[in-house]
Amino acid sequence: MTTVIKNGTIVTADLTYKADVKIDGGKIVETGPNLSGDETLDASGCYVMPGGIDPHTHLEMPFMGTYSSDDFESGTRAALSGGTTMVVDFALPAPGQSLLEALTMWDNKSTRANCDYSFHMAVTWWSEQVFKEMETIVRDKGINTFKHFMAYKGALMVDDDEMFASFQRCAELGALPLVHAENGDVVASMSAKLLAEGNNGPEAHAYSRPAEVEGEATNRAIMIADMAGCPVYIVHTSCEQAHEAIRRARAKGMRVYGEPLIQHLTLDESEYSNPDWDHAARRVMSPPFRSKQHQDSLWAGLASGSLQVVATDHCAFTTAQKRFGVGDFTKIPNGTGGLEDRMPMLWTHGVNTGRLTMNEFVAVTSTNIAKILNIYPKKGAILVGADADIVVWDPNRSKVISSKTQQSAIDYNVFEGKEVTGLPRYTLTRGVVAIEESTIKTREGHGEFVRREPVTAVSKALSTWKEITSPRKVERSGIPATGV
Amino acid sequence: MTTVIKNGTIVTADLTYKADVKIDGGKIVETGPNLSGDETLDASGCYVMPGGIDPHTHLEMPFMGTYSSDDFESGTRAALSGGTTMVVDFALPAPGQSLLEALTMWDNKSTRANCDYSFHMAVTWWSEQVFKEMETIVRDKGINTFKHFMAYKGALMVDDDEMFASFQRCAELGALPLVHAENGDVVASMSAKLLAEGNNGPEAHAYSRPAEVEGEATNRAIMIADMAGCPVYIVHTSCEQAHEAIRRARAKGMRVYGEPLIQHLTLDESEYSNPDWDHAARRVMSPPFRSKQHQDSLWAGLASGSLQVVATDHCAFTTAQKRFGVGDFTKIPNGTGGLEDRMPMLWTHGVNTGRLTMNEFVAVTSTNIAKILNIYPKKGAILVGADADIVVWDPNRSKVISSKTQQSAIDYNVFEGKEVTGLPRYTLTRGVVAIEESTIKTREGHGEFVRREPVTAVSKALSTWKEITSPRKVERSGIPATGV
Amino acid sequence: MTTVIKNGTIVTADLTYKADVKIDGGKIVETGPNLSGDETLDASGCYVMPGGIDPHTHLEMPFMGTYSSDDFESGTRAALSGGTTMVVDFALPAPGQSLLEALTMWDNKSTRANCDYSFHMAVTWWSEQVFKEMETIVRDKGINTFKHFMAYKGALMVDDDEMFASFQRCAELGALPLVHAENGDVVASMSAKLLAEGNNGPEAHAYSRPAEVEGEATNRAIMIADMAGCPVYIVHTSCEQAHEAIRRARAKGMRVYGEPLIQHLTLDESEYSNPDWDHAARRVMSPPFRSKQHQDSLWAGLASGSLQVVATDHCAFTTAQKRFGVGDFTKIPNGTGGLEDRMPMLWTHGVNTGRLTMNEFVAVTSTNIAKILNIYPKKGAILVGADADIVVWDPNRSKVISSKTQQSAIDYNVFEGKEVTGLPRYTLTRGVVAIEESTIKTREGHGEFVRREPVTAVSKALSTWKEITSPRKVERSGIPATGV
Amino acid sequence: MTTVIKNGTIVTADLTYKADVKIDGGKIVETGPNLSGDETLDASGCYVMPGGIDPHTHLEMPFMGTYSSDDFESGTRAALSGGTTMVVDFALPAPGQSLLEALTMWDNKSTRANCDYSFHMAVTWWSEQVFKEMETIVRDKGINTFKHFMAYKGALMVDDDEMFASFQRCAELGALPLVHAENGDVVASMSAKLLAEGNNGPEAHAYSRPAEVEGEATNRAIMIADMAGCPVYIVHTSCEQAHEAIRRARAKGMRVYGEPLIQHLTLDESEYSNPDWDHAARRVMSPPFRSKQHQDSLWAGLASGSLQVVATDHCAFTTAQKRFGVGDFTKIPNGTGGLEDRMPMLWTHGVNTGRLTMNEFVAVTSTNIAKILNIYPKKGAILVGADADIVVWDPNRSKVISSKTQQSAIDYNVFEGKEVTGLPRYTLTRGVVAIEESTIKTREGHGEFVRREPVTAVSKALSTWKEITSPRKVERSGIPATGV
Ligand SMILES: [Zn+2]
Ligand SMILES: [Zn+2]
Ligand SMILES: [Zn+2]
Ligand SMILES: [Zn+2]
Numbered sequence A, B, C, D: 001m002t003t004v005i006k007n008g009t010i011v012t013a014d015l016t017y018k019a020d021v022k023i024d025g026g027k028i029v030e031t032g033p034n035l036s037g038d039e040t041l042d043a044s045g046c047y048v049m050p051g052g053i054d055p056h057t058h059l060e061m062p063f064m065g066t067y068s069s070d071d072f073e074s075g076t077r078a079a080l081s082g083g084t085t086m087v088v089d090f091a092l093p094a095p096g097q098s099l100l101e102a103l104t105m106w107d108n109k110s111t112r113a114n115c116d117y118s119f120h121m122a123v124t125w126w127s128e129q130v131f132k133e134m135e136t137i138v139r140d141k142g143i144n145t146f147k148h149f150m151a152y153k154g155a156l157m158v159d160d161d162e163m164f165a166s167f168q169r170c171a172e173l174g175a176l177p178l179v180h181a182e183n184g185d186v187v188a189s190m191s192a193k194l195l196a197e198g199n200n201g202p203e204a205h206a207y208s209r210p211a212e213v214e215g216e217a218t219n220r221a222i223m224i225a226d227m228a229g230c231p232v233y234i235v236h237t238s239c240e241q242a243h244e245a246i247r248r249a250r251a252k253g254m255r256v257y258g259e260p261l262i263q264h265l266t267l268d269e270s271e272y273s274n275p276d277w278d279h280a281a282r283r284v285m286s287p288p289f290r291s292k293q294h295q296d297s298l299w300a301g302l303a304s305g306s307l308q309v310v311a312t313d314h315c316a317f318t319t320a321q322k323r324f325g326v327g328d329f330t331k332i333p334n335g336t337g338g339l340e341d342r343m344p345m346l347w348t349h350g351v352n353t354g355r356l357t358m359n360e361f362v363a364v365t366s367t368n369i370a371k372i373l374n375i376y377p378k379k380g381a382i383l384v385g386a387d388a389d390i391v392v393w394d395p396n397r398s399k400v401i402s403s404k405t406q407q408s409a410i411d412y413n414v415f416e417g418k419e420v421t422g423l424p425r426y427t428l429t430r431g432v433v434a435i436e437e438s439t440i441k442t443r444e445g446h447g448e449f450v451r452r453e454p455v456t457a458v459s460k461a462l463s464t465w466k467e468i469t470s471p472r473k474v475e476r477s478g479i480p481a482t483g484v
């Protein structure tokens, strides 16, 4: 059975043109004028774009004996509802746990996914076993990215030594290290100090991790990657300090990527001053929201290319879960939603204002990360042969964001009350319509795992350059030459 | 008649994949496996890439009663020989001259072109007439770029006032201003001083225009564009100072492009110390060659995206012409060749060293400028419907660059003696084989003018943003409110 | 007759210690414990500091057929009242006018000064005459600074050519160029545009000269000074863009100074949104007030030493004079007061908050500029032999600033209603008590002209370095060597 | 007995003037014209300057069962011979050792000192004991600086947690943390890798600690100090990366100091390529020598004030000791000499070239560090009451540096063969002539310990600012307000 998307304007990361799109067997089989098929989707007045890819989600993530409340079913449903057709989640081994074992746990959760997905593997400890399993993860399991936490001391955090070892291993395998960049030692110590001083509200979460703390860690991760000879990808870049470190590295030719979140682009630190504890606590995430100056920096980074990807770090906890932290901000589960809102919010505040072109919108929501993750053009493209992960985007459709109408399982939305203009008319996952305006047609378990091969062009080029410029032994005739 | 390029690997700005390419009527009509056609070109072991676009040439440019020695015939022949399939030249009205009249003069020269071409129009003076003709140039003549010289005082140079007026006009028309950025006042004054002190050799040309002088003008052009509300493109960015100004602007979200030349990427200032006057004089161009630190900056800019395009500023003068400046460096005609060598030199020093990926090579030699000039995907792409301007690139073919074997009309080559690895096996211009290894099959007059429409997505987005953030009048009730 | 300041703590740019100060003949003759003299001033609980030096005032400045309302009498009275014991005013030749003639005009005005003073000479046009008179000004008239306006097109503005010529002359004479840095072409053009669009209120003055416009001109002035081989001093640095240009230059070892005004440190752009036209118009000055982010940049510059001097640009126009610009902001006379408030405001917002140490307060209000102007330690020091220009500063004295109680001749104060803590108990000019708390004891005509010699240590060092690194001619044997 | 230095020109950090200096009891008792005393030292043609202070030496430092070869006798003799009249050495507790116990060990060594000295205390581990002893060190022992090593893993290195704890303790005590900034984890890992690859020569020492590794650690130390609320002093800043981190911090108003070494200012990495193993090994220090671009950065920092102090890190090992590392660069003792050469080398390459003024020379060799260490004006000044630590500097005296004529105990000199112009005619330590041209008159044991009080003006101001801007608890009415 074939489906044709008719009368729309295709918008990709580098093209805008009128054409129909024909889909068969879950893939795009033709683009051009006047196509016809068994089923027709009307895209009049709409843009036909690659479905969004959110490379940073935490669905059904274990936390203090419970789990983040959006699982692969509700999470991917929310994603599709907002035009996102693929998510990449994080497999998180406990310290000491086998990477392969952790992967199995995550594989089990993902069977319910409504759209395609992949995993990043986290390196949360170091040993000969981890060293070896990394190869299996890359070669056999189709995962080419490894996440490292510089924060969450006593839990997921790795130190510089472990990070350097892991990055060197990434360089050998052609894999890409990802980094949560905050100085965990400093955050832990400042948190304890704030608590001791009676500063126990949600706002103290923000006080415990200022922009300088994130900037420092970002800078450190970049140096370590440079020494290890691999590219590096900084997740949830939230502030000018981190962005500056990225820009400074890129200005030297280093291969560094930065990923702002839609939350940091559109919400600011004043949220934490809200007298309603719940309001503030629901917005507790790491890094915390920043000031408007930081937002300007992030938007400029997207326009100029020093930042490449907009993600969500979707990790949804209910108000009840958030209240674990009443009286002690360090116990508030970290995380907010965003999967359903990322694309409409970015369109509204980016494209509608002229901060981004439509093509840049596609680039930062889909195509850039597809390239970085080495799944382009299977994903992130409107090209013959690509998966038919497509959003038919109606630039005139509006709504007011509300938890009452959202797909996410939680009872609030950090964007509550914001009006967005620009929403999906249809979202297709591998050719199947999952969303038709407000009608949800998702199919649980439809989603498939997306393999990702290592050794991107960038990683290969960097290896060549590092080899050419590697230190050379000085030849000496007699050591010491003076005669010993 | 159809032509098929077989067994090659297609390399574009964002894809690398094995496929054949079928050409008919000068356009790409199909890509895929196992294609066949009337004629077959073997691309085994080769990369099939969009032909290069050199957006900065001066063919048959009038100078002191003579002309630069490569005209549209020899110049485009050299281009094709090196894998470049389109050039953009500069129509230069004399101060006071009608833009339309100047365009006619350049139109007349270009009839002999072997490959496609376009023009930038220069704004070398300002008046109501220029203001009006700019619209005609854009709307009727298919030119969306206007060049401004901040140097060449007393000749082409415009002052800030004229530049601001012209940039505002560009903003209205959706056109893109281009800038030669050197402080012409300072250059003129320092040149006179150097001469007066007996510093009359070619090295004094470099002394008269240090990196700081270029950096300053770059910075100024960017500010003026920001105030006028248009993007801006800086030609021949040669130094860290100019690149820093560009990066700083981009970090604020400004829409600024930078274009290093292959000469500045690979040759350095030590050339001017050569005791052979001819050697030094042949390398006199503006900006002059810089130190190796500046080269590193430019390479990093290409990798990180803060610089987008590699050009040549090809403006070839013979040794005899260069000798006009014996005893007075200010009379040495400015310019060097490079059209034939840009792509092999960039491949050798960029791709072979790992400083650039192959995709980045395509981006900076072809695709990026096609997008900036709004001719993508007609040019700069391997896509169905695109012009079959294609280079079949043999990464193993080597040669030593020599003026003896070059296509350019001049008697030397600034890259003389350099070995390059990576050369065209075939170059096709609109489907016609113009080059087959060292065999030249170009056809004089084959080249066509390429129209370029205004109002790119970037220019439109910037206009929206500037409108949203434009100054708002403060409403006052009584002026002065205190009672007058 | 001798005067002794007893029981105070001496605070200088680099020392804080308890000691009495003995004065005779207008000079400090002794410091130490237990001094006695004919007259005693009690400094218990106070800091004894060098009197402030304000290097940027416009007293009785001609403007549109009238004059700025504070003349040398009321202006220096206001200065002394706030702890400032010396002002440097600007002699402004009309274009075409002799520098010496202009100096005579200013000499005539200054006879009424209550405290010591000096002049900067402005270079508002260029000719052989100006070139020659500059030497007379330096050698005979005791003036070692020349002001250049990059704005005020059609009036005081000079172009790059003139500025470069004048800077080179400064380098020869060992004089220091000063620069008002705003791009005058752009300001003029944007002003006209705003007016044409009906944006005629005082806020449009700010719109006509954004931070980028100041940053650009600052950057340009610095480059021109670098090429000319002289240090350069940027007056009224109001924004991060200008400060960044200064920092960037200093990071390369260039000798560049920046002078924020107390207004820009403590007042912001929101003043222009005041619905009261008078309120906004009274704050019209160039550069205009900026946002709080710019303020942070300026404060940081004072602490870190990238900015050296806090001045006022005191140029006071009455409300009646400001109203010349009703309906056309370009006719609002530019300037605000500040002479009386500079030191209390800086102490309150700098020292009391911990942004500056007391020593840094002395440095930026007095000592640094004394060194830059080459009058240290005659001025700016508490040393034996120094002029007894002293302020006895009571850190506990408070007041609310009000035009009702000010010395300035105008009818308002831009700091109206601000509370300051830290005020003079006594201000002495050359040993004479001019101020005793709120009691004014100034003597009209007491002030003397302060000669300033050229060729500071910095200017000499820079000349040496520029000579050592100057371009060298390449020796060639036969030109061209190839045989012609 | 009084001594008078006659006919010289006094040069201090901010003054240059002709005056005699009269000394009694080891202190300056008078400055002025025509002084006379019991003994007269002729300073005709000379500059009379505060003796140098070298804040960074390692005399008789324990190392692998032996000691650095210059002890407090030969080391201070070398210092005086070169015009340096005070050294500050590092008391280095072994991990686990009491700070007080370590101080006693260093006290014992210092009894032989020929000139005054002080100690920095190192924090090489962390515990309640260290926390408490820090107070004793500050309050009772007269030491206000604590050194932290971010490198030397497994020996002196502390991690971020320990560093943050110690910095917070410094903030409480008004002490200043000092930092050796290199990422020790990365250095250790890269060293092992280089060795494993057979890269065992002295040049591999440099390869193991690139500029990026130092820059990272510098950046990290600064962030930690910012969070702790104290100033920070970075020792041996050797590269642009570290300097950039310092500049960036200062541009935000942070209180950060940087100390380049005379070695890094004048010697470069090419020394390590010397085919003579001994030549290269003798230059092994951390950080290693860098390229000339880094030198330019450091010189510019001294001129602009972003770097404040020139030191030596004098830690002299003989060739025999250096040869411990034959076959394994990690066993080459780290350190070079410099005490005798710092001032002549800096004068020659700084003042004689115009890179620094004479006043800046005094500032960076003596006065700035005296202020930072809170011993100004006892040290670092030519003022009545100051210690008579004075160098009478003959700007015309020349020599060629040679180990044959040096005071240091070792058998080579890293500046061997360099000609210097500008040398002491006399060096006085507390009024006693220790050096008269090449004649050594030092007295073993003459040197005294210099107490240094905590809470400088800068540290106090910073505390105030941090308090004012500290996080404030959000008041909430009911937690959560929504009703729990
Ligand atoms: Zn995270
Ligand atoms: Zn996350
Ligand atoms: Zn040009
Ligand atoms: Zn050109």
Ligand SMILES: [Zn+2]
Residues within 6 Å of the ligand: C180, C235, C236, C286, C287
């Ligand atoms: Zn001004």
Ligand SMILES: [Zn+2]
Residues within 6 Å of the ligand: C056, C057, C058, C313
């Ligand atoms: Zn002024």
Ligand SMILES: [Zn+2]
Residues within 6 Å of the ligand: D180, D235, D236, D286, D287
């Ligand atoms: Zn060290």
Ligand SMILES: [Zn+2]
Residues within 6 Å of the ligand: D056, D057, D058, D313
């Ligand atoms: Zn050391």
